[in-house]
Amino acid sequence: MAFYSTSEFKGGLKIMLDGDPYNIVENEFVKPGKGQAFNRVRVRNLKTGRTVEKTFKSGDTVEAADVHDTDMQYLYNDGEEWHFMDPESFEQMTANAPAVGEAAKWIKDNDMCRVTLWNGVPLAVDPPNFVVLRIVETDPGLKGDTSGGGGKPATLETGAVVRVPLFVQTDELIKVDTRTGEYVSRAKE
Amino acid sequence: MTISAATDWQPSATLARLRARAGLLARLRQFFAERDVWEVETPLLSAAAVTDPALASFSVHRASGGHCGYLHTSPEFPMKRLLAAGSGAIYQICKVFRDDERGRRHHPEFSLLEWYRPGWDYRQLMDEVAAVVRLALEQPALTVEIIRYRELFWERLALDPWTASVDQMRAIAQTAGVATAQLELDHDGWLDLLLTHCLETDLGRNGMTFICDYPPSQAALARIRPDAVPVAERFELYLQGIELANGFTELGDAGEQRARFEADLAERHAQQLPLPPVDGHFLAALAAGLPDCAGVALGLDRLLMLATGATDIDAVLAFPIERA
Numbered sequence: 001m002a003f004y005s006t007s008e009f010k011g012g013l014k015i016m017l018d019g020d021p022y023n024i025v026e027n028e029f030v031k032p033g034k035g036q037a038f039n040r041v042r043v044r045n046l047k048t049g050r051t052v053e054k055t056f057k058s059g060d061t062v063e064a065a066d067v068h069d070t071d072m073q074y075l076y077n078d079g080e081e082w083h084f085m086d087p088e089s090f091e092q093m094t095a096n097a098p099a100v101g102e103a104a105k106w107i108k109d110n111d112m113c114r115v116t117l118w119n120g121v122p123l124a125v126d127p128p129n130f131v132v133l134r135i136v137e138t139d140p141g142l143k144g145d146t147s148g149g150g151g152k153p154a155t156l157e158t159g160a161v162v163r164v165p166l167f168v169q170t171d172e173l174i175k176v177d178t179r180t181g182e183y184v185s186r187a188k189e
Numbered sequence: 190m191t192i193s194a195a196t197d198w199q200p201s202a203t204l205a206r207l208r209a210r211a212g213l214l215a216r217l218r219q220f221f222a223e224r225d226v227w228e229v230e231t232p233l234l235s236a237a238a239v240t241d242p243a244l245a246s247f248s249v250h251r252a253s254g255g256h257c258g259y260l261h262t263s264p265e266f267p268m269k270r271l272l273a274a275g276s277g278a279i280y281q282i283c284k285v286f287r288d289d290e291r292g293r294r295h296h297p298e299f300s301l302l303e304w305y306r307p308g309w310d311y312r313q314l315m316d317e318v319a320a321v322v323r324l325a326l327e328q329p330a331l332t333v334e335i336i337r338y339r340e341l342f343w344e345r346l347a348l349d350p351w352t353a354s355v356d357q358m359r360a361i362a363q364t365a366g367v368a369t370a371q372l373e374l375d376h377d378g379w380l381d382l383l384l385t386h387c388l389e390t391d392l393g394r395n396g397m398t399f400i401c402d403y404p405p406s407q408a409a410l411a412r413i414r415p416d417a418v419p420v421a422e423r424f425e426l427y428l429q430g431i432e433l434a435n436g437f438t439e440l441g442d443a444g445e446q447r448a449r450f451e452a453d454l455a456e457r458h459a460q461q462l463p464l465p466p467v468d469g470h471f472l473a474a475l476a477a478g479l480p481d482c483a484g485v486a487l488g489l490d491r492l493l494m495l496a497t498g499a500t501d502i503d504a505v506l507a508f509p510i511e512r513a
Contacts, residue, residue: 055367
């Protein structure tokens with residue numbers, strides 16, 4: 001089992017707290033003029049996404065979390081789980097709904113995703129920053145509107161709903177920024 | 190050679206701030222020259238090291254591999270040897286070294302201004318510290334507030350730091366959201382947590398705030414005044430929530446100093462920390478007779494941060510340790 005001392009703390013370090021893996025978001029070293037030093041950290045729970053503050057006595061050690069990111073290809077959903085494949089080793093893995101989370105509404109077969117593994121098991125899935133998806137349903141827009149001002153909701157093939165300009169129609173492909181959930185542009189096949 | 194970013198050769202401070210440092214040093218030297226306090230230099234590398242369990246000295250090895258000594262964490266011991274030798278009022282501007290201290294206000298190598306005033310007590314020295322800060326910041330009207338450590342905790346946390354139990358302090362820290370159930374600290378550790386996490390940011394909001402009269406358990410090298418409730422004649426200066434200086438009416442009793450060193454070493458042993466050699470020259474100087482005096486150490490990098498509106502110590506250093 002690996003351990004980190006507080007002197008190794010920095011943003012991005014993965015540690016175990018109360019049995020859950022956490023990512024250090026921010027580390028601040030605090031010390032009175034004389035006396036006990038502390039490391040005051042903001043940490044994000046990699047299972048729940050929640051961010052909390054913790055204070056450690058400087059010099060204490062914390063168990064390292066075996067967490068790393070890997071790029072994997074999304075293959076299919078079998079109704080319960082999402083199947084991914086390592087494009088180099090062809091090794092396959094399944095991720096459950098809590099791990100896939102919000103990514104479920106953006107990814108489709110063959111998309112490359114960033115999969116966070118904890119002890120070799122998918123913990124979180126990040127979709128590509130940009131995805132191209134087909135609109136399956138949207139109201140016909142007003143004729144002649146090319147500005148995109150205002151907009152209307154459109155349902156995509158993955159089930160996601162995004163606001164699109166009025167001139168965009170059903171069956172068209174659009175590019176979406178998955179980090180904001182916003183329409184970027186129309187796209188070609 | 191290590192691979193570094195293309196811009197890592199450049200200073201992390203602007204040249205304007207580095208020039209401000211030069212100006213600050215010049216003003217400080219003039220200040221002490223005018224007051225007949227003379228500048229001294231003492232060794233950075235010494236055979237003995239500080240015993241305070243909260244300070245980590247860098248240990249230095251010879252090129253041939255043998256142990257050579259320690260980089261000082263403050264010039265306090267050799268400066269007191271000069272005082273015992275009859276120096277009179279002295280000051281020093283030097284680099285000091287503290288391992289494991291790195292953050293927005295901490296850098297393992299930093300600049301200290303330390304000075305001693307024979308015949309003065311800590312109250313008189315607080316006035317002079319205030320004068321130095323006004324000069325350094327070029328704010329002649331900067332106000333001073335002095336608050337006792339006990340009053341501070343009582344007024345702001347309804348807690349008596351002398352008698353509070355660990356459970357009481359833990360409860361306050363947990364209510365404030367700054368401690369988890371797992372955090373284990375001793376009495377002074379909890380006081381340090383409350384001070385740094387709950388009180389510090391408000392200290393020195395509208396001017397200089399001196400905290401004085403510390404619990405005897407936090408005396409460090411201060412004299413303990415035998416009042417009905419004994420207090421250590423120690424002060425700390427805060428400005429804009431930043432701790433700037435620490436001063437004492439200096440302990441001159443060699444026997445008590447030796448007992449404090451031994452208590453420090455026992456605590457270090459309990460915490461499995463290195464046990465450095467105690468400074469025998471310093472103890473011999475106290476035994477020979479340290480004049481009654483007050484002394485203070487002031488962090489120059491933090492003073493420069495305040496003078497130039499910097500929020501990170503890297504912004505006032507030419508080359509922080511990561512690019513040193």
